[in-house]
Amino acid sequence: MNRDPLHTAVCDLFGMETPIFAFTHSLEVVKAVALAGGLPVFGATRHTPEEIAIAIERIRESIGGRPFGVDLVLPSGMPERNDRAAIEAQLPPAHVAFVEQLKQEYGIPPPLRAGKRSRFVRSAEVAREQVRVVLEAQPPLLACGIGSPAEVVTEAKERGIRVASLVGNVKHARRAVAAGASLIIAQGYDAGAHTGEIGTFSLVPQVVRAVAPLPVLAAGGVVSGAHLAAALCLGAAGVWSGTQWLATCESPLEPAIKQKLLAASADDTTRTRAISGKWNRQLKTAWTAAWDDPGTPNPLPMPYHDILVGDTLTAIQDHQIGPLWGSAAGQGIGLITEERPAAAVLTEMAAEARTILAALTG
Ligand SMILES: Cc1cc2nc3c(=O)[nH]c(=O)nc-3n(C[C@H](O)[C@H](O)[C@H](O)COP(=O)(O)O)c2cc1C
Known part of the structure; x- marks a missing residue:
C-alpha cells in the first residue's frame, strides 16, 4: 500500500x-x-x-x-x-496630537468597548x-x-x-x-x-x-x-x-471586512508598524498610509503604540470607518476569493x- x-x-x-x-x-x-x-x-x-x-x-x-x-x-x-496610566504618561504629545487629528479628520467616535490592544x-x-x-x-x-x-x-x-x-x-x-x-x-x-x-x-x-x-x-x-x-x-x-x-464561513469577522479581504490582491497588503509598533503585514488602509507618511510621527515601540492607538483601532472597527478599517493579511490573499467552510x-x-x-x- x-x-x-x-x-x-x-x-x-x-x-x-x-x-x-x-x-x-x-x-x-x-x-x-x-x-x-x-x-x-x-x-x-x-x-x-x-x-x-x-x-x-x-x-x-x-x-x-x-x-x-x-x-x-x-x-x-x-x-x-x-499599568496603563504609567504608559500613557510617557506618550509623546506629538503622537497623541496626531491620533487626535486622525480622529477629527475621519469623525471617529469613541469605541463601544475597551480597546482590544489597550484594555x-x-x-x-x-x-x-x-x-x-x-x-x-x-x-x-x-x-x-x-x-x-x-x-x-x-x-x-x-x-x-x-x-x-x-x-x-x-x-x-x-x-x-x-x-x-x-x-x-x-x-x-x-x-x-x-x-x-x-x-x-x-x-x-x-x-x-x-x-x-x-x-x-x-x-x-x-x-x-x-x-x-x-x-x-x-x-x-x-x-x-x-x-x-x-x-471562512465560521469566522466571526464583520461582512464588510470579509469582503475587503476577498477582494484584495497581494499588493493590497503592506508591512507596517502602524498597528502594534512592530512590523506587521496588514491590508493597506488610510490608517497605514497616514502612519507610513514620512511627514508624520513614527509609530512607537510595542507596547506604547498599543496604548496610543488601541482604543482608536477598536473604535474604527466598532463604527466600521471604511477607509481606515483593515486586518492582518498575508500575500496569499490574492487566491482567497470566496467565503468557504473551514472544513472545505x-x-x-x-x-x-x-x-x-x-x-x-x-
Ligand atoms: C488576524 C491575525 C492575527 C494574528 N495574530 C497572531 C498572534 O497573536 N500570534 C501569532 O503567533 N501569530 C499571529 N498571527 C500570524 C499567524 O500565526 C500566522 O503565522 C500567519 O497568519 C501566517 O501567514 P498567512 O497569514 O499568510 O497565512 C496572526 C495572523 C492573523 C491573520
Whole structure:
C-alpha cells in the first residue's frame, strides 16, 4: 500500500490526520478545523488569563480529544507592570496630537468597548499569568508568537506540552531550538503577521537545514494545496496559516471586512508598524498610509503604540470607518476569493496537495 504523502512527522507527534495548522481567534474555526483533521491554534494573546482558561475549556468540550494549540506572544523587553496610566504618561504629545487629528479628520467616535490592544498593557505581569493558565490547562501545543522564553518552554515540556516557536530567520530558529522548542514555524515575509524580511520560499529550507531533525512548518502566504505540496518539497513537515481562516464561513469577522479581504490582491497588503509598533503585514488602509507618511510621527515601540492607538483601532472597527478599517493579511490573499467552510478549505488543500505530489512521483 502507498504511504499517504501528507502523513508527516507532525501527524505522529500530535496524532493528527492532515499536517495543516490553523491560527485563529475564533472558537468556531477551531472546532471546524479540528473536526476536519487539522490542528487549530487559538490566538490568546489579547485575552485575559480568565478568558483563556474558559476558551480552553470550550475548545475541549467542542473537539473532544483532538489535538489543538494555544498561541501566546511573549516578547522580551515589555514593562513589568500592567499599568496603563504609567504608559500613557510617557506618550509623546506629538503622537497623541496626531491620533487626535486622525480622529477629527475621519469623525471617529469613541469605541463601544475597551480597546482590544489597550484594555491591558502587554507586560511581564500579564504574560506570566497568561502562561500560568495555559500551562495548568495542558493543551497539546503551546505556540510562542514572538520570543520563546527558556523557562516557559522547560515548564511546558515538564507538563507534557509541546512548544512551537514562530521564527523569521535562522538565528531565531537556532535560539528556539536551544530553548527547547519541539517544533519550529518558519514564517516568511509574505505572512499576515509580525514578520521579518525573508520570504517564505527562501526561509523554509534554510530553517529546515538549521534545525534538523526537528520538524518545521512553513508559514506565510500559504492558502492552497500547491503551497502545502511545495512546503513538503522544501523539507517542511506541514504548513501553518492565518489569513485564509479569516475568510471562512465560521469566522466571526464583520461582512464588510470579509469582503475587503476577498477582494484584495497581494499588493493590497503592506508591512507596517502602524498597528502594534512592530512590523506587521496588514491590508493597506488610510490608517497605514497616514502612519507610513514620512511627514508624520513614527509609530512607537510595542507596547506604547498599543496604548496610543488601541482604543482608536477598536473604535474604527466598532463604527466600521471604511477607509481606515483593515486586518492582518498575508500575500496569499490574492487566491482567497470566496467565503468557504473551514472544513472545505482544509480538505480541498489536502486533496490538491495529494494530487500534485502524486503527479510528481508518477
Ligand atoms: C488576524 C491575525 C492575527 C494574528 N495574530 C497572531 C498572534 O497573536 N500570534 C501569532 O503567533 N501569530 C499571529 N498571527 C500570524 C499567524 O500565526 C500566522 O503565522 C500567519 O497568519 C501566517 O501567514 P498567512 O497569514 O499568510 O497565512 C496572526 C495572523 C492573523 C491573520
